[in-house]
Amino acid sequence: MTNLVHWLADPWDRTFMQHAFLAIALVGIICGTVGSFVVLRGYAFLGDALAHAVFPGVVVAFLFDINVLVGAVVAALVVSLGIGAIGHHERLTNDTAIGVLFAGAFAFGIVLISARPSYTRDLSGFLFGSILGVSTTDLWLTAGVGAVVLLVVWLLRRELVALAFDRTFAEASGIRTWRVDQVFLVTLSLSIVISIQTVGNVLVLAMLVTPAATARLLTERLPVMVGLAAAIGAGSGVVGLYVSYYRGVASGASVVLVATAVFAVVFLLAPRTGLVSTAVARRVHFPHPERDRFGA
Amino acid sequence: MTDSLATSSHHARRANPPQGSPCFSTQGLSVHFGDRSALDDVTLDIRTGEIVSLVGPNGAGKSTLLRVLAGVLPPSHGTVTVAGTTGRRDRSSRATYVPQRGEALWTFPIATVDVVLMGLARRRSRFRPYSAADRDIALAALDRVGLRDRAGVQIGRLSGGQQQRVFLARALVQDGQHLLLDEPFVGIDAPTQAVLLDLFRELRAGGATIIYATHDLEQAKGAADRAILLRRRVIADGRPGDVITLANLQRAFGSAPSDPPHGERVHVSPGAMSNDETASSSHDVTSRHAGAPLAITGRDRQ
Numbered sequence: 001m002t003n004l005v006h007w008l009a010d011p012w013d014r015t016f017m018q019h020a021f022l023a024i025a026l027v028g029i030i031c032g033t034v035g036s037f038v039v040l041r042g043y044a045f046l047g048d049a050l051a052h053a054v055f056p057g058v059v060v061a062f063l064f065d066i067n068v069l070v071g072a073v074v075a076a077l078v079v080s081l082g083i084g085a086i087g088h089h090e091r092l093t094n095d096t097a098i099g100v101l102f103a104g105a106f107a108f109g110i111v112l113i114s115a116r117p118s119y120t121r122d123l124s125g126f127l128f129g130s131i132l133g134v135s136t137t138d139l140w141l142t143a144g145v146g147a148v149v150l151l152v153v154w155l156l157r158r159e160l161v162a163l164a165f166d167r168t169f170a171e172a173s174g175i176r177t178w179r180v181d182q183v184f185l186v187t188l189s190l191s192i193v194i195s196i197q198t199v200g201n202v203l204v205l206a207m208l209v210t211p212a213a214t215a216r217l218l219t220e221r222l223p224v225m226v227g228l229a230a231a232i233g234a235g236s237g238v239v240g241l242y243v244s245y246y247r248g249v250a251s252g253a254s255v256v257l258v259a260t261a262v263f264a265v266v267f268l269l270a271p272r273t274g275l276v277s278t279a280v281a282r283r284v285h286f287p288h289p290e291r292d293r294f295g296a
Numbered sequence: 297m298t299d300s301l302a303t304s305s306h307h308a309r310r311a312n313p314p315q316g317s318p319c320f321s322t323q324g325l326s327v328h329f330g331d332r333s334a335l336d337d338v339t340l341d342i343r344t345g346e347i348v349s350l351v352g353p354n355g356a357g358k359s360t361l362l363r364v365l366a367g368v369l370p371p372s373h374g375t376v377t378v379a380g381t382t383g384r385r386d387r388s389s390r391a392t393y394v395p396q397r398g399e400a401l402w403t404f405p406i407a408t409v410d411v412v413l414m415g416l417a418r419r420r421s422r423f424r425p426y427s428a429a430d431r432d433i434a435l436a437a438l439d440r441v442g443l444r445d446r447a448g449v450q451i452g453r454l455s456g457g458q459q460q461r462v463f464l465a466r467a468l469v470q471d472g473q474h475l476l477l478d479e480p481f482v483g484i485d486a487p488t489q490a491v492l493l494d495l496f497r498e499l500r501a502g503g504a505t506i507i508y509a510t511h512d513l514e515q516a517k518g519a520a521d522r523a524i525l526l527r528r529r530v531i532a533d534g535r536p537g538d539v540i541t542l543a544n545l546q547r548a549f550g551s552a553p554s555d556p557p558h559g560e561r562v563h564v565s566p567g568a569m570s571n572d573e574t575a576s577s578s579h580d581v582t583s584r585h586a587g588a589p590l591a592i593t594g595r596d597r598q
Contacts, residue, residue, distance in 0.1 A: 040404060090330070158417040165411070166400040172368045172393035173470065174418055220405045220450040 011245045019134040020198075023142055024241055024255060027195045027207060028233030030146040032215070033153055034191045035208035035233070036226045037184065039216060040164045045095060046083075048205045049102035050185070051192045053079035055201055056109035058126065058193065063112065069145065069193055076189030079105055080182065129200030129252040131241070142194045149187045156180060161222065198237075199252035206256040207233060214263045217270050232262055318377070319344040319474060319505040320365050320391070325374035327360050334360040336528045338374070342507065345500055349520035349536065350509040353549045356527045358509035359396070362476040365507070366393035379474070392472035394463050396479050402452040402459065409434050409447040411462050415469035437465040442491055456483035464492065475499065477508040481515050493519045513540055 011017040038047045057075025061068045079101050086097035113123055153160070159180045162170040171177055188208075195204040215228035240255030247254075268276045320342040327335040335357040342348055350358045363369040364376055375382060379390050392415075412434040413426055420426060438444045441461035446454060451462065460480055467475055475496075481489055496506050496519065510516050516523050516536060523536040525548050532544040 040401075155422050158414070158422065161404075161406065162414055162417065164401065165404045165406060165414075166395065168368070168393075168395035168399045169414070169466075172363070172366050172395065173415070174367075216405065221407065222405050225405050 007246075008242075011242065016132050016134070017241075017245065019136070019139055020131045020241055020251070021238060022139055023131060023134045023198050024237030025234040026139075026142050026146050027198045028211065028235070028237040029230040030149055030191050031195055031204070031207035032211045032229035032231070032233035033150060033226050034188055035212035036215065036222070036229045037153070037160050037164065038188065038208050039212040040222075043188075044205070044209050046098055046185075047188060047192070047208045049083075049098040050076055050079065050189050051201055051204045052102040052106040054189055054192055054196075055126065056105050056112060058196065058201075059109045059112045062122075063116075068196075069141070069190070072193040072196075073186060073189055075105065076185065076192075077182075080185040080189075125200075126196060127200050127202050128250060129196065129198050129203070131198045131251045134197060138197060142197075145190050145194050149190050152183065152187050156183065160184065199255060203252050203256045206259060210256070210259040210263050211236065214259075214266050217266050217273055232259065236262060317344045318342075319346070319379055320507070321377045322364075322371075323375045323377075325361075325364065325376060326372050327357070327364060327369065328372045333528060335364070338526075338530055340524065340530065340533070342505060342522075344379075344503065344505050346505055347496055347500055347519060347521045348505075348507045349516040349523045350507060350526055351511070351513065351516040351523055351540070351548075352526035352531075354511070356548070358511075358526055359478050361526065362393060362478055362507065362509055366391050366472075366476050368393055390472050391474040391476050392467045392470045394467045394475060394477040394480065397456060397460050397463065397482065400459075400463075404451065406451055407448050408443065408451050408454065408462055409438065411451050412437055412466045412469060415466040419471055433469055434465075437468040438462070440468060440495065441465045457485055457488040460484055461488065461492070464495070473503065474505040475507070477506070479510060480508050481510060481512060489515075513545075516540060 012021070035047075038044060054072040054075045057071035057073070058068045059071075060066075060075075061071025082101050083094065083097045086092055086100065087094035089097075110123070113119060113126070116122060159170070159175050162173065162175055163177060163180060167177065191208070192204050195207055199207055211233035212225070212229040214232050215225045218228055219225050236259035237255050240258040241251060243249065243258065244251040244254040266274065268274050271277055318341060320340065322338050322340045325335060325338040325340075326333065334355075338357075338361065350361065352358050360369065364371050365378065367378075381390065409431065413430060415437075416426065416430055416433065420430065435444055435447055438447055441464050443454075443458060443461055443465065446458065451459065454462065460483070464477075464480070467477075480492060484492070500506060508520075517540050518536075520536050522534065523532075523539040524530060525532040525539050525544055527548045531548045532539040532541075
């Protein structure tokens with residue numbers, strides 16, 4: 001027993017690990033909450049696009065020593081407006097617009113950063129995160145921005161639900177849908193930016209989508225889903241960090257793998273909706289002699 | 297609908313306009329989507345307390361007309377007046393648009409009662425959760441459509457007809473007094489249709505005007521005081537029995553491609569409120585002719 005306690009407590013002796021645990025838990029909660037709406041609206045591709053699109057903004061801010069949040073939000077706004085503009089063209093669809101813009105924006109960011117001598121190290125920091133380098137300032141910034149994001153989502157909860165459930169109704173009942181969409185895109189970009197340091201640009205999508213998708217499998221109530229997604233996100237973050245600490249493997253990727261494993265288990269075994277449980281239930285309730293005999 | 301309509305406990309928070317006063321009017325209303333014309337020069341006068349069916353083939357502009365009246369869509373040309381007001385936002389607070397069932401995401405993780413509560417969102421502070429009284433309003437509205445016992449069920453588990461009734465319950469708690477329903481009878485069995493029609497009449501008695509779009513000719517005739525046959529323009533307007541005639545239907549549904557026959561518009565007995573039978577004349581024969589055999593299926597998303 002004391003061994004386990006020791007095993008659990010050991011990483012907490014180091015300040016950088018304390019910061020890392022707090023940062024990943026915050027990111028898990030924020031991304032789980034915002035990600036619930038991303039999943040329900042079918043915005044996974046848009047989330048991925050925004051994650052890539054904020055990249056040049058982050059790089060420009062980094063090169064000119066401005067706050068990265070400012071650069072990222074500006075980039076996200078430009079790209080989301082651009083998606084609207086290109087998607088409006090009658091020959092092109094929205095996902096084409098997203099595809100064109102996010103690849104272009106990402107390439108632009110890489111060109112910018114590749115001019116620097118420390119190119120490889122800087123780039124890998126952005127792409128895969130550098131969770132062991134979270135400063136106290138970073139933590140406060142993450143907590144502050146996270147609080148704003150959660151507050152905005154809470155205040156807009158009814159509009160977001162109406163938009164996701166029934167857009168025609170939302171428009172007819174007087175919700176200014178375009179404005180709500182834009183505000184949501186900004187909160188989404190903010191969540192992405194504060195996650196870049198911990199899990200990196202490439203894997204942030206997993207923090208948005210995987211815990212929320214897992215939660216969706218477990219409940220039919222949105223508030224419960226949001227709570228579960230936040231808990232699964234934070235929990236996967238903490239467990240993933242332990243894995244990374246003791247096995248000496250990449251932290252961001254470990255976190256994402258734990259979240260993916262949780263999803264896989266729930267997908268197969270969830271009560272009532274899991275793949276295995278429904279198959280078992282079918283056999284129990286509707287025995288089928290032919291099928292059961294041949295094991296098909 | 298005011299809360300009073302939903303609960304029917306306390307009466308008429310909003311003064312009901314006298315029956316027969318102008319409720320929805322359009323003047324030379326046209327709507328274009330790009331270079332496609334959905335409605336062309338539509339002029340209508342619908343009075344308070346009328347139950348009007350809007351009939352026409354797919355793409356005739358039925359949904360477009362409802363959405364313009366509800367203030368969801370801006371007109372390209374012409375004017376729209378709803379209960380004396382022309383502002384788009386004002387329109388949406390007076391008339392409640394009930395969208396087609398097919399447009400919602402039924403897998404959304406939400407309970408039936410919470411769908412109804414959506415109708416209250418505009419009038420409740422975003423800083424507080426819904427109160428117990430709000431819940432009671434929603435439950436009372438569900439009771440009126442006969443679904444109180446399904447309040448806690450995830451919305452996707454209801455049948456199509458039940459989902460349609462939940463939309464109606466949500467419209468009952470919204471603040472608009474008049475109802476604009478888009479294909480409310482699609483996929484609904486006969487007993488449910490009867491429930492909805494009774495509710496329409498009940499609401500009319502409370503001062504509501506009801507317009508519903510349908511492609512089912514029986515529905516267009518059975519429930520309404522007045523029918524409007526639409527194919528981008530108004531083809532015919534009047535008593536259902538006089539409007540749903542073989543000749544008119546050929547003009548509305550006929551295969552002549554985009555342009556409906558131009559020119560004179562059949563206008564039959566605008567006094568649709570009266571039950572006065574003398575107004576209907578030789579049309580009766582043809583209308584009986586036309587009724588049953590024609591059923592136009594498919595969905596109209598415009």
